[in-house]
Amino acid sequence: MADKCYYCEHDINDRPHYVTFYTTEEEHDEPLCDTCYAEWLESLKG
Secondary structure, three states: OOOOOOOOOOOOOOOEEEEEEOOOOEEEEEEEOOOHHHHHHHHHOO
16 A cells, blocks of 8 residues: 555555654654655755
């Protein structure tokens, strides 16, 4: 069973990139596809 991207909800056929998201007093790891992961990395640059 393929993972689904947390943002775009597309199936991830290769290895997903897991990113930790923090909410109020909780943290959770979510899979991102290559495209969404690249965009997430760019957002960290500011």
